[in-house]
Amino acid sequence: MRKIFAFTASAFALSALTLSAEASPTYVDNFRLVDHERVSHELYYYQDAPAIVLMTVTADSDFSVRAIEALAELRDEYAAEGVRFYLINPDATETRTEMSDAMAAAGVDMPVLMDARQLVSESLALETTGEVLVINPRTGFQLAYRGPVSGQVDGRGRTPYLANALDALIAGDNVEMASVDMRRGDSVVLPHANTSLHQSISYAEDVAPILVERCGGCHVAGGIAPWELADYETIQGWAPMIREVIRTDRMPPYFPDFDHAGTFYSENELSPEEARTIVHWIEAGAPRGEGEDPLLDALEPLPEWPLGEPDYIVEVTPFDIPATGILEYEYPTIPNQMEEGRWLRATHVRPGSNQGVHHVTSGYIQNRNAAVDEIEGNLPSGSVGSYTPGQNPQEFHEGVGTYLSPGGAFRFSMHYTTFGLEETDRTQVGLYFHDEPPELIMRSTVIGDSNFVIPAGEENFHITSYTLFPADAELYTLYPHAHYRGKRV
Structure with missing residues (x-):
């Protein structure tokens, strides 16, 4: 079972709580998502903030609405300190319009990052709505807190875990990760997060054809890209960078708004399924697997x-x-x-x-x-x-x-x-x-x-x-x- 960690004495300590068995990440990798107002946000752009707060919400969760209202009060309280507050929607079936309506009903103006590919939500191991993550940019985007906006009510009142975490980070204290059990909230469904299935993704049959179709116009001899889709060994060497540019949506360089109806001429964007296939394969270790290497003769020099x-x-x-x-x-x-x-x-x-x-x-x-x-x-x-x-x-x-x-x-x-x-x-x-x-x-x-x-x-x-x-x-x-x-x- 996952046990809690505590802030140092200069911050605060937590009572012993038992958490779910799903391990939480220690650090948060860079990502870029577009919010419900069509504004882009990339995590590393906010490296000068004392803290970044991220809370899970969905449009159909009543618990989300109440949690948003509580978080908005803290956002107003800490706005002058430069703390960044965001919501993240991990539900790939919900639209920006639905999320906008939910935010209007809550009467709160706060960016909702729409994670249609669910890659960010998977890497953060999101489990329930209303769950808050506090990221510390000063220590390489390390997680400093994970849990509800405030703790359970006891004889001394409600413990302000999140506020205590923010106070510690703003003060520059040495903060270790603290986790508090989520007793309430609606479950987050991430159907593609089964890492045991990622080992079965085939380089030859699943990954290489996507790379040829979506990346072969530039990553080819005579093309504009700085390296070529030459063979498996080349892809394996660039695998961490490929994962990074997909999570930040820099590649392929094609940025129309796909939330609108209709199709685009010369469309060259990765579909959510294609993006997940490549990233899951890389996170599984980019195994070579069986079969001939399709890249050896797939692309002719331009x-x-x-x-x-x-x-x-x-x-x-x-x-x-x-x-x-x-x-x-x-x-x-x-x-x-x-x-x-x-x-x-x-x-x-x-x-x-x-x-x-x-x-x-x-x-x-x-x-x-x-x-x-x-x-x-x-x-x-x-x-x-x-x-x-x-x-x-x-x-x-x-x-x-x-x-x-x-x-x-x-x-x-x-x-x-x-x-x-x-x-x-x-x-x-x-x-x-x-x-x-x-x-x-x-x-x-x-x-x-x-x-x-x-x-x-x-x-x-x-x-x-x-x-x-x-x-x-x-x-x-x-x-x-x-x-x-x-x-x-």
Whole structure:
């Protein structure tokens, strides 16, 4: 049976309690989850907090509502101390809308982290609603307390276990983990947490096919990723990092909101089942198992031009990247040498320096003096392709194109970063044309604002930008881009 541990004498001691047999983790690994308001939260971002409080809730648990109200009182009391308070919903069947309604009914404003994959809930060994975990960032995200918001009522009143734990951490005391039995609460169901079954996950039949399908576009010879899906030994070596980037949802780099109905073009996200398969296999020790290694011949090296030889190649002005320093954006303009207008159907931006090119955006400067021929009116500028690490060639939908008038020019925004070595970038842009004019014109525009100052210490500075559509339009692509200071779009 699991026994309680106690804080040192400078904090408080607990009476002897017997807990469940399920072992609790000592430390909490990094994770990232989106809350019921669609805001992303990553654990390691809050390493400067004196404590992080996490409580299990579900929308259909009456006990959760009462526990939320009790926790909210403590949140208000400790807000000035910098303690972070969060709720976590481990029920994969509940939606954000249901959780929002439950929070509104409770009259409490507190982030509810939605753990649809249940990987975080499994690693925390969550068992009941209303269970509180206190994490100590100052000791490597060690668990300092596990149990209810407050203890059982006895002759001396209700013991404020959670408040005592927070007081100890805020004071900087040496705190060991303390556990208090949960006498109440609704059970948390984690149907995939049976670790004995994880040993049966097959590398050859279950894991490798997912890696090829979801990761093979970048982790291949000639791809943008820093290593290749070469064989089992490679995957085994990268296994801890693979687990980390799945738990923080950094890989695959695809971030649409799947809580909305409908499907996405070129969808490349891991399903909850696929994510669990890979992580459970790694947590089981990443066993090789039986069968041939599918990675040995699953992926062919990427050709220079995956869409075939381009109809026209734009040579971007070479740029010498220094070994160190912060670089301003470069805006090279390249004249269009084509003598006739063409309709663009696909582009491929191929950086000359994979490490030095952070991103590329583009536009086309139409020649306003040229005859428009069959094209009515003046066309706005259109993109001739963009690039971020991991981005594949861009093909327009059938019947859609961007017009490039003769005598115009290509204009690029080049963002370079230093990486410790000098290198010359020679980015190329391959263009592919329609044989006939398309039905729809593809236009692009930037919806953004660069004229603002974030106040010192402001954690959630919100900016609204807009554009006015002159006519009905069909939206094909959204390209959020805000670097490290951006946290939500």
